[in-house]
Amino acid sequence: MQRKVRIVFKVEIDTLFDDNGKLSPRKTEQLTMVCADLQNSGISIALVSSGAIALGAGKLGQELIPLNITGKQAAAAVGQAELIIMYQDYFDHYDQTLAQVLLTRDVTDNPVRNRNARNTLACLLDQGIVPVINENDSVSTSDIILNDNYPLVLIVASLTDADAIVVNTYEEGRFLLIKKNFSEIIELDAGELPDFIFEFAGGKMESEGDIEGFPDFTQYADK
Amino acid sequence: MWKELATCSKIVVKVGTSTLSYPNGRLNYQRLVRLADTLAKIQLTGRKIILVSSGAIAVGAGRLGLASRPADLAGKQALAAIGQAELIRIYRRFFEAREQQVAQVLLTKDIVIRPDRRENARNTLFELLNMNIIPIINENDTVATDEIEFGDNDTLSAYVAELAEADLLILLSDIDGLFSADPRKHSDAKIIPVVCEITKDLERSAAGAGSGFGTGGMATKIEAVRICRNSGIKVVIANGANPDIISNIIAGRESGTLFYCSRKINAGYTDMNIRNTDTV
Numbered sequence: 001m002q003r004k005v006r007i008v009f010k011v012e013i014d015t016l017f018d019d020n021g022k023l024s025p026r027k028t029e030q031l032t033m034v035c036a037d038l039q040n041s042g043i044s045i046a047l048v049s050s051g052a053i054a055l056g057a058g059k060l061g062q063e064l065i066p067l068n069i070t071g072k073q074a075a076a077a078v079g080q081a082e083l084i085i086m087y088q089d090y091f092d093h094y095d096q097t098l099a100q101v102l103l104t105r106d107v108t109d110n111p112v113r114n115r116n117a118r119n120t121l122a123c124l125l126d127q128g129i130v131p132v133i134n135e136n137d138s139v140s141t142s143d144i145i146l147n148d149n150y151p152l153v154l155i156v157a158s159l160t161d162a163d164a165i166v167v168n169t170y171e172e173g174r175f176l177l178i179k180k181n182f183s184e185i186i187e188l189d190a191g192e193l194p195d196f197i198f199e200f201a202g203g204k205m206e207s208e209g210d211i212e213g214f215p216d217f218t219q220y221a222d223k
Numbered sequence: 224m225w226k227e228l229a230t231c232s233k234i235v236v237k238v239g240t241s242t243l244s245y246p247n248g249r250l251n252y253q254r255l256v257r258l259a260d261t262l263a264k265i266q267l268t269g270r271k272i273i274l275v276s277s278g279a280i281a282v283g284a285g286r287l288g289l290a291s292r293p294a295d296l297a298g299k300q301a302l303a304a305i306g307q308a309e310l311i312r313i314y315r316r317f318f319e320a321r322e323q324q325v326a327q328v329l330l331t332k333d334i335v336i337r338p339d340r341r342e343n344a345r346n347t348l349f350e351l352l353n354m355n356i357i358p359i360i361n362e363n364d365t366v367a368t369d370e371i372e373f374g375d376n377d378t379l380s381a382y383v384a385e386l387a388e389a390d391l392l393i394l395l396s397d398i399d400g401l402f403s404a405d406p407r408k409h410s411d412a413k414i415i416p417v418v419c420e421i422t423k424d425l426e427r428s429a430a431g432a433g434s435g436f437g438t439g440g441m442a443t444k445i446e447a448v449r450i451c452r453n454s455g456i457k458v459v460i461a462n463g464a465n466p467d468i469i470s471n472i473i474a475g476r477e478s479g480t481l482f483y484c485s486r487k488i489n490a491g492y493t494d495m496n497i498r499n500t501d502t503v
């Protein structure tokens with residue numbers, strides 16, 4: 001089935017925050033501009049974004065991120081609202097609609113939820129809406145414990161049948177483009193992303209959406 | 224019995240789509256402002272509020288400029304994902320203007336079925352209440368397949384009240400309470416001020432007295448009452464057209480139908496938890 005090329009963006013704390021642990025308006029502006037621009041070029045973008053706990057802790061006036069799980073969950077409940085509002089405020093400038101999708105790991109092993117999440121994400125991507133995805137920290141704690149959203153990124157790549165994953169590097173404005181099946185990884189500037197993504201997808205505006213996408217990482221599911 | 228409500232310290236307020244939006248589906252900002260105002264003032268008195276809010280799909284449809292809701296599940300869930308983001312932004316805006324912090328908690332029926340999810344959700348809610356934050360809760364429609372079609376926030380709010388060990392659940396919609404007969408057919412139908420027992424007769428009349436709003440109706444409200452009674456939680460059904468009615472209810476003034484039950488005797492630890500959240 002013909003569809004737009006799909007990219008999953010891994011947004012880490014470093015992508016949004018400066019070295020002092022404060023949200024960087026400049027970095028956030030840069031990220032949302034890059035995403036809105038890719039959307040304009042005809043590429044579908046899904047964001048898997050960290051940052052809820054850090055934003056929540058900041059909002060609550062906590063100097064440090066809480067160490068205990070319950071404290072983190074409460075900060076996440078406050079911060080996820082802050083995070084999604086922040087994305088909306090930035091994307092509004094580019095007339096880009098977004099959607100909030102909070103997943104739990106059982107999307108990988110519960111067939112009904114799996115199909116459901118796939119359909120919802122496809123529906124959003126096909127309408128040119130950017131899903132902003134995170135783990136539902138209020139009821140599930142696997143990412144909080146792991147402190148990284150890589151498993152969730154891979155799950156989303158699988159759910160969306162993504163053509164590539166984009167990850168930021170330590171150098172600002174430089175990204176890693178990871179092709180399906182990890183067959184190729186290149187480092188490039190933000191400005192080069194649209195051209196390279198099309199090249200990665202076989203030089204076409206549309207992807208065939210073949211079955212050999214990112215593998216399902218069901219072994220990470222919290223049972 | 225209404226007077227007893229003046230002592231409630233932890234209150235779950237559920238607002239339906241019909242309360243939050245105009246008949247055309249767009250948000251009623253004036254009402255949302257008054258709701259935020261009322262709840263923020265109550266929170267200032269030291270009582271704890273949890274808000275269960277519907278409206279995500281309606282807001283999503285508004286954002287995309289859709290005249291009608293999509294028929295397919297994926298379309299509805301996509302709208303819920305768009306609308307929930309908008310909805311929490313608007314709530315945050317109105318509550319922040321009143322210096323009241325809010326948090327977003329999206330739940331599924333997992334909190335009833337899975338002990339680990341239940342424990343996590345419970346911890347999150349108690350921690351938020353301890354920090355004097357108003358949790359704004361909705362069903363996580365994006366992943367809740369079986370729930371979005373049959374689910375309703377009346378039932379969700381009852382489970383939340385139980386999970387949070389609340390004293391009172393207030394269900395606000397576009398009906399004034401439980402009537403003695405269908406008010407559309409019987410002009411002499413009166414609101415029943417207090418219901419102490421759920422009888423077969425009452426269930427029958429509730430099934431007949433449905434209204435056209437949201438996903439719920441009187442039947443789901445009676446189901447919510449049933450869930451709450453098991454934990455000794457009182458329920459009030461009232462009209463949300465004027466959100467100030469919440470202040471009247473918790474002042475113990477008759478404003479709709481009160482489903483009365485006495486607090487469970489073995490729920491002593493609940494009172495201790497309430498004291499704890501009050502002193503922090």
